[in-house]
Amino acid sequence: MNAPINAPINILGRLLRSPAGVAGLALLALLALAALSAPLLFPGDPLAIAGAPLTPPFTDPAFPLGTDRLGRNVLAGLFHGAQASLAVGLAAAAVSIVAGALVGTIAGFAGGLADEALMRVVDAFQTVPGFLLALAFVSVAGASLPVVILAIALGAWTGPARLARAEVLSIRERDYVAAARVIGMHPAEIALREVLPNALPPVLALAAVIVGNAVLIESALSFLGLGDPNIVTWGSMIAEGRNVLRSAPFLSIVPGIGLVVTVLGVYLLAEGLSDALASRKARP
């Protein structure tokens, strides 16, 4: 048995040995770089009208990827859109992992009625497709970035909750948990300090999948006009470009490529992570 605390480091090491993981990490690093450099390379509002409308790509050096129907710089939109997509993806994943892990740990550790009640709530959320839930939530609460993040987390926290509970159920029977009980630790302290950290690694592996989903849901919401209209997102760029799909397809294709790269990177990383986790399990 590995020492539980070292597990994350070992997983990272194995991840770097898997080609999928490395490719995923590289793609995401590229995106993170684009997102972080956006305010430096393209200061000001990316929605500002910068030039002649519908400039095709590769014709004007000032607008390498052209401009949209109102004359906004597509390249600036792409970079700032990366920011929005990654921010939403990471924030939604963080919210749903924290909420899910807490609920799962409490349910698994407390057992009995609390477990039953919490898991039925999870069931209730899982019966509604995540996207519909987000759609309904945003149309009621109004479109802004925090609401969108919450809406996506609302449909995504159940996965981590179930996984955390399953892990906790096995961990709580371990000797070191029994030892903690014997020395008189408070159950809440045992749950949060002894059990939760050890249940976390497999839950974190789920994070990558959640990020990928969150990016897609956010884009879909923006595409339907339910995103925050005051920031540029890839989904809203595609929606905007759809009106001129026949005459200026690049307006939809460019942000589409951004989406593909992000989701591909995230899934490759998830693939690498699950390989790394599997090999941990394989070696007793």
Added chain:
Amino acid sequence: MNTISLSRRTLIRGSALLLASTALPPVAFGQSGGRLVVAADSEPRNLNPAIVASNGVFFIASKVIEPLAEASFDGEGGLAPRLAIAWEGSDDGLSATFKLREGVKWHDGQPFTSADVAFSALQVWKPLQNLGRLVFANLEAVDTPDDHTAVFRFARPTPFQLVRNALPVVSSVVAKHIYEGEADIAASTANLVGTGPFRFAEHRPGEYYRLERNPDYWGEGEPKLDEIIFRVLPDRAAAAGALEAGEIQLAAFSQVPLTDLDRISKVPGIEVYSKGYEALTYQLAVEINHRRAELANVKVRQAIAHAIDRDFVVRTIFLGYAETATGIVPKNAPEFYNGDVPAYPFDVDKANALLDEAGYPRQDGGTRFRLRLLPAPYFTETRQFGDYLRQALAAVGIDATVVNNDAAAHQKAVYTDHEFDLAVAPTVFRGDPAISTTILVRSGTPAGVPFSNQGGYENKDIDALIDKAGETVDTKQRTELYKQLQVLVAQDLPIINVADWGFITVASSQVKNVSNNPRWAVSNWADTELES
């Protein structure tokens, strides 16, 4: 060469035909007329044009239920007779006499008489109709001396100019024998029975409306078509493809996006019409909430007017299919239009100077104050203009936050709850300022009435002028008062008009007599023909 060429277009056309043949009931070949398939972008819940006088309803229902008179390019006073053949107003404005057409039958065989007109006017138009409420506010009684004469009696003078201009929109006649005795006519589920060239046959929600030829129509040799199908195509981008594939033959109300027109106008067999919407001009306007201290200042409103580049809006958002606006009456209403009003040309420096003068200097970040901006969701153009306006305001130091809502939430936020600072509205000029234009600047409209002054604006001079014009019977004097009104509005800017636009009809060149009156898309299509 004798190869079979299977292009994508023929493939699409073939599959469309196959689809159409299964989805729609079969029609016998060999008849004259044929079936016209039209794209419909919405499915109104209440299709009764006597109650809901809106273009979405008229688009379908105007073929079934007819008004007393229809707008016309060359008719006397801009009107062509329909159910009325002559009309006249008294000099005192207290009565209006309509001679009705004889020998007209309802679709269920009953004769059409003056009793139907009296019933429609008193029981439907005046109490229930969104626009009739205003036009017929003072209607007291309708006398029916004989079966084909209806005399409208008004309690207070009602200008006949207004009644005449409003006829095409407010006077859809419904059958007395259908609705008589109904407790709630607005909620009635009775079938649409009219006198029009087409009968209402069926509605399949989400699929189509079907209208069929009325063989007993009063018009000689009309209608020319056997059937009209309104195919529900809510996706605007799909209409162009459906037209090219031959699935539909006509798309009105700019269902084909403006950005596609250039391309589709070059497709053989497809015609683009920009005529036929003269009597239903839409106006792109910025509604202002005067409850905000900043916006209650006329200098701020003038600054906003100067910050908007109207030419850019017409060129970029409307791709040239619009005209810049100078005020609340559009240029293509020559009877009332007054171009001699204060203008606000695009001038960022002047806008900045006005805002400084108004006492709102730029703070550290260059921002003077913040606003909520609610673009109406009904048209791509209103949403795009919202995006543009946010940028235009940013250039003069006003930080606007765009709030996107769906149609219901937008109506509630702006017209009921007043939770907006600026809103982008597509208002409509309907042939006379008193129908749907003065309500945009007159004070005293209760909350909840859409497209009315809900910004809390109150100007005694403007109110007095509107009230006076409302009771001025003399056409010339009345017109003059509305010209003065335009000057007052342009000076004080209770609302900022940006552009006026009509719609575009795209049709297969087989369809004849398209766009031959100023309300063509919402007229009865009795003379519309399909050439095979």
